[in-house]
Amino acid sequence: MxxxxxxxxxxxxxxxxxxxxxxxxxxxxxxxxxxxxxxxxxxxxxxxxxxxxxxxxxxxxxxxxxxxxxxxxxxxxxxxxxxxxxxxxxxxxxxxxxxxxxxxxxxxxxxxxxxxxxxxxxxxxxxxxxxxxxxxxxxxxxxxIDIAPYAPRLAPAEREALRHELGIPTNAVAIGLPGRLTNGKGQVPWIEALGILRNLAPGLAWHGVLIGGLTAAEGSDEAYVSRLQERVASLGLEEKVSFTGFRRDLPRLFEALEIVCVPSRNEAFGLTVIEAMAAGKAIIGADSGAIPELIDATCGRLAPPEDTKAWAEAMKTLIDDSEQRQRLGQAAQAKAVEHFQxxxxxxxxxxxxxxxxxx
Missing domain, CATH: 3.40.50.2000 (Glycogen Phosphorylase B;)
Structure with a gap:
């Protein structure tokens, strides 16, 4: 690539x-x-x-x-x-x-x-x-990355149609995790954190979106995908989590999300992070590997990759506070423009x- x-x-x-x-x-x-x-x-x-x-x-x-x-x-x-x-x-x-x-x-x-x-x-x-x-x-x-494709392009009706396609309820805060569905990208602890989030704040309206191929031909580990799907089911999160499969329209998918999570244990860089920054999203990233070089408290939030409670609390904070989401997203976008074009x-x-x- x-x-x-x-x-x-x-x-x-x-x-x-x-x-x-x-x-x-x-x-x-x-x-x-x-x-x-x-x-x-x-x-x-x-x-x-x-x-x-x-x-x-x-x-x-x-x-x-x-x-x-x-x-x-x-x-x-x-x-x-x-x-x-x-x-x-x-x-x-x-x-x-x-x-x-x-x-x-x-x-x-x-x-x-x-x-x-x-x-x-x-x-x-x-x-x-x-x-x-x-x-x-x-x-x-x-x-x-080329910043331009990540600028918002969807009309309100188009954005709502995309959210409906992804299974996101109208009034829910959409939390996305883009990337290959494979061990090391942190999907398992993220799903566990969503289970904690549901119990921590049962009244919050949110929806999780896993973005990535579901087959080996699409770059994913099929046994691992089955494990993720089984864990979603065992936690009773089928109505709260969607699997999109492989998508070529990631810049548009970002428009459907309010929060982007990158819980990878040891990212060498974090291309998904700067893509989410370019899209002006509030980001929660793992405090390991290279991710802390890309985002800090001024433009995102960090949490230990295996600390499911910390992830649940970070997501709850951002779901609760739309102004904070907007502020972090704007700062992240400005940083992407300045440093990662x-x-x-x-x-x-x-x-x-x-x-x-x-x-």
């Missing part, structure tokens, strides 16, 4: 991006969708056997920057840089290393990396310990590319 997000902005800022991908892959399709016909190889192993073809492509197009986004691609990247020293190699670590990578192979591969980008301070702290690189070559580079992210990336060329 990342290359497809930034390519239009790279083009707008005057660069000519190219792509290398596995034939028939989702990456290849996403590149074509944004106007890039990628150079393709059948397998990663075949790519190593076609180094001459790839090097000829790089030379023909005067490509000087190579940017990898999976550690398994660095073997190829390091080989290309070794054979074409004019190339500068960049690598974005999207997860944060969980174990040391300082053996002989990793020293060779990462030794050819001009810059390693960490997508948050939390992941950079882990990467400083894990990678065989000096601190000055590991930079924090926050992700960004895609154009700013790409400009920072290009600055690194240029500096890399002069190193």
């Amino acid at each position: 990342y290359p497809a997000r930034i390519i239009p902005e790279l083009k707008r800022q005057g660069w000519k991006p190219h792509g290398l991908a596995l034939a028939g892959s989702a990456v290849a399709r996403s590149l074509r969708e944004v106007g890039i016909e990628p150079l393709t190889v059948a397998t990663k192993g075949r790519a190593l056997l076609q180094l001459g073809r790839i090097l000829a492509y790089l030379k023909a197009h005067d490509i000087r920057v190579l940017h990898c986004h999976k550690s398994s691609d660095l073997r190829l990247g390091a080989l290309l840089v070794s054979l074409r020293p004019s190339l500068k190699l960049f690598f974005t670590d999207h997860m944060g290393a969980t174990r040391p990578k300082k053996d002989l192979y990793h020293r060779w591969a990462y030794g050819r990396v001009t810059r390693l980008f960490s997508i948050s301070e939390a992941t950079r702290a882990r990467n400083l310990h894990a990678f065989p690189l000096p601190a000055e070559r590991i930079h924090r580079l926050y992700l960004g 895609l154009s700013s992210h790409v400009q920072a990336l290009l600055d690194e590319y240029v500096i890399g060329e002069s190193d």
Whole structure:
């Protein structure tokens, strides 16, 4: 998803991006969708056997920057840089290393990396310990999004129709949790917190909305989805919680919500958080991983990811106070505009590319 997000902005800022991908892959399709016909190889192993073809492509197009986004691609990247020293190699670590990578192979591969980008301070702290690189070559580079699609567009009648489609009663405060339905995203403790919320304040009108695919093909863990559905039923929350399934219209779904929850235990960044910020939503996030770097008391609320009572109390407070929801949402939106715009992210990336060329 990342290359497809930034390519239009790279083009707008005057660069000519190219792509290398596995034939028939989702990456290849996403590149074509944004106007890039990628150079393709059948397998990663075949790519190593076609180094001459790839090097000829790089030379023909005067490509000087190579940017990898999976550690398994660095073997190829390091080989290309070794054979074409004019190339500068960049690598974005999207997860944060969980174990040391300082053996002989990793020293060779990462030794050819001009810059390693960490997508948050939390992941950079882990990467400083894990990678065989000096601190000055590991930079924090926050992700960004196009803010414009998250501006409200629905007329009141359209918004109410969408809420009805999602099973949200007319006068209920809608609390959404977007993201893949998989362990680690915090859906189980969130559902438990909703059970506590119902008992804590039985008179409150609210409705929970789980946004995410329900099948493996949609990126979710089907056994985990069944577990969530069973827990909703066992708590007697069937009328209080909806499962939307996979949706492509997340910016519009945000319009149907008043509160967005992100209880993930260890987010490397928190793209959903900045999307909700751009939509001007009141957000409750986990006080772990990178989320506290994105929101604080001025623009959201934080709670320990496994503390179900704290989540219930945080939700109750925001359900009770529409003015606080509006104030937090406005502050979150202003922060997203100031710090997390895609154009700013790409400009920072290009600055690194240029500096890399002069190193």
